[in-house]
Amino acid sequence: MGKLFDFDFMVDAFPRILRYLPVTLEITFIAMIIGLVLGLAIALSEIHNIPVLKQLGQGYVAFIRGTPLMVLIYLTYFGIPLMLEGLNRQFGTAFNTNSIPPLVYAFVALGLNDAAFNSVAIRSAIEAVDKREIEAAHSIGMTALQTFKRVIAPQALIIAVPNLGNQIIGLIKGTSLAFTVSVIDIMASARIQGSRGMRFIEVYIDVAVIYWVVCFFTGKLALLIERRLRRSELTTPEEDEDPDDNIMKMYERNI
Amino acid sequence: MQVTALKKSFGKTVVLRGIDLTVPDGKVIAVIGPSGSGKSTFLRCLDYLEKPDSGTIALDELVIRADQAHKKDVLALRRGTAMVFQQFNLFRGRTAKENVMEGLVQVKRLSEKEAGEAAEHYLNEVGLANRMNYYPRQLSGGQQQRVGIARALALEPKVILLDEPTSALDPEMIGEVLVVVGKQAKQGKTMLIVSHEMDFVREIADEVVFLDNGLVLEQGPPRDLFINPAHERTRQFLARVFQSFDYVI
Numbered sequence: 033m034g035k036l037f038d039f040d041f042m043v044d045a046f047p048r049i050l051r052y053l054p055v056t057l058e059i060t061f062i063a064m065i066i067g068l069v070l071g072l073a074i075a076l077s078e079i080h081n082i083p084v085l086k087q088l089g090q091g092y093v094a095f096i097r098g099t100p101l102m103v104l105i106y107l108t109y110f111g112i113p114l115m116l117e118g119l120n121r122q123f124g125t126a127f128n129t130n131s132i133p134p135l136v137y138a139f140v141a142l143g144l145n146d147a148a149f150n151s152v153a154i155r156s157a158i159e160a161v162d163k164r165e166i167e168a169a170h171s172i173g174m175t176a177l178q179t180f181k182r183v184i185a186p187q188a189l190i191i192a193v194p195n196l197g198n199q200i201i202g203l204i205k206g207t208s209l210a211f212t213v214s215v216i217d218i219m220a221s222a223r224i225q226g227s228r229g230m231r232f233i234e235v236y237i238d239v240a241v242i243y244w245v246v247c248f249f250t251g252k253l254a255l256l257i258e259r260r261l262r263r264s265e266l267t268t269p270e271e272d273e274d275p276d277d278n279i280m281k282m283y284e285r286n287i
Numbered sequence: 288m289q290v291t292a293l294k295k296s297f298g299k300t301v302v303l304r305g306i307d308l309t310v311p312d313g314k315v316i317a318v319i320g321p322s323g324s325g326k327s328t329f330l331r332c333l334d335y336l337e338k339p340d341s342g343t344i345a346l347d348e349l350v351i352r353a354d355q356a357h358k359k360d361v362l363a364l365r366r367g368t369a370m371v372f373q374q375f376n377l378f379r380g381r382t383a384k385e386n387v388m389e390g391l392v393q394v395k396r397l398s399e400k401e402a403g404e405a406a407e408h409y410l411n412e413v414g415l416a417n418r419m420n421y422y423p424r425q426l427s428g429g430q431q432q433r434v435g436i437a438r439a440l441a442l443e444p445k446v447i448l449l450d451e452p453t454s455a456l457d458p459e460m461i462g463e464v465l466v467v468v469g470k471q472a473k474q475g476k477t478m479l480i481v482s483h484e485m486d487f488v489r490e491i492a493d494e495v496v497f498l499d500n501g502l503v504l505e506q507g508p509p510r511d512l513f514i515n516p517a518h519e520r521t522r523q524f525l526a527r528v529f530q531s532f533d534y535v536i
């Protein structure tokens with residue numbers, strides 16, 4: 033009878049799986065960018081009540097919310113080639129639907145998924161910005177764009193960072209489904225190593241450890257960024273050079 | 288600044304029923320009136336924090352008709368005025384100095400250095416020379432409000448609008464803010480101030496406006512209006528205010 037658990041196999045497979053970590057990170061990063069940009073666009077169109085865009089955004093979010101990630105990945109995997117083929121027939125373009133790298137499906141599916149959830153987080157963060165500061169910005173004559181850049185965005189970012197951090201962790205875990213469309217990431221690599229030695233629990237422990245470590249540090253990073261952004265709220269008063277704040281005396285002398 | 292027939296409703300609630308008011312250069316006009324009479328709404332309309340429904344606002348050569356106000360005009364109006372808020376409305380992520388610099392750099396396009404020097408000057412003016420690098424949360428209410436005043440002063444507005452600048456403060460901090468406002472008034476700044484501090488109003492205001500139910504019921508120098516009000520409503524209001532005042536003392 034073979035071993036119940038092959039420790040050496042687990043150790044040997046680890047570096048071979050780890051080699052594909054850059055692929056996992058690449059999918060995460062690109063999907064995150066898509067998710068943030070699209071998420072922000074949806075959030076802004078809702079906040080500013082932009083007709084048509086707003087309804088599209090809301091419909092989109094509802095659609096994504098009700099679609100399992102696995103299903104969304106298959107929808108893009110089969111949907112994108114179909115769309116391109118349709119374009120080819122309609123407009124005589126010459127997209128080669130067979131040459132699309134599998135990574136693209138992962139970027140698109142995970143990015144689209146992330147965007148919907150990000151838009152909710154971003155919108156609630158923007159809506160939570162102190163209205164009084166926005167009024168102050170208006171009253172000193174800032175334009176809408178300046179107000180957004182100088183007042184709304186920095187505050188909304190602080191509020192959104194913990195949520196967005198969680199989104200990114202979800203995204204990292206979501207990349208483990210990319211193997212279903214033939215992307216070779218750490219998950220796919222673990223499966224390959226596993227089938228090669230016909231030992232599975234070992235490789236899945238390996239891959240679990242990698243996900244765990246990456247997610248752990250992503251969470252830490254988010255916390256660090258939040259702290260850094262919040263420094264104005266966390267600093268304690270400096271030592272007073274002149275503890276006597278003598279405004280009354282100052283004026284009594286003058287008057 | 289000249290306001291003509293300014294009207295504002297929130298849905299079915301009519302708040303301002305047609306306000307006419309002139310704020311002459313260098314004068315201090317105080318607005319008093321019962322709670323809910325529309326004092327805040329009036330001031331906010333003058334800075335377009337609320338959009339008035341109709342009427343005109345003229346600030347020197349700039350004339351804004353509410354029904355056809357352009358973005359550019361609104362911006363010009365806001366740049367010609369400055370607001371001091373009841374709740375201070377400081378930028379919490381910025382220090383006292385940065386709060387004052389913000390408008391100078393972003394709106395007036397001063398260099399960081401010039402803005403920094405101006406900010407120091409105005410913070411000094413309100414007695415906060417040793418609090419330049421404090422964040423709002425490190426300052427007392429009175430100090431925060433003085434930063435708010437410095438921020439308004441630094442923009443060198445034609446008119447300063449103050450909406451109950453002391454009513455969110457603990458009693459022991461009211462004095463320091465009134466002293467600062469009073470000094471600016473004496474220096475000839477043009478101001479429109481909503482305040483329930485009647486002694487203060489009597490001291491600094493050139494004219495007092497009694498606002499009731501969205502209308503200017505009467506207007507006059509503080510001495511006349513306080514001692515000899517023309518309307519029964521004014522009389523009642525003043526009696527109530529001065530009576531509650533006695534309680535406090």
Ligand SMILES: Nc1ncnc2c1ncn2[C@@H]1O[C@H](COP(=O)(O)OP(=O)(O)OP(=O)(O)O)[C@@H](O)[C@H]1O
Nearest residue numbers: 297300302320321322323324325326327328329451
């Ligand atoms: N954003 C708003 N939406 C709806 N109603 C409003 C709004 N702002 C003010 N109001 C109403 O307008 C009326 C006048 O309010 P306003 O704040 O101008 O009064 P005020 O004279 O400043 O009172 P106070 O002395 O209590 O500050 C009130 O009845 C208030 O409920």
Ligand SMILES: [Mg+2]
Nearest residue numbers: 326327328451
């Ligand atoms: Mg008010």
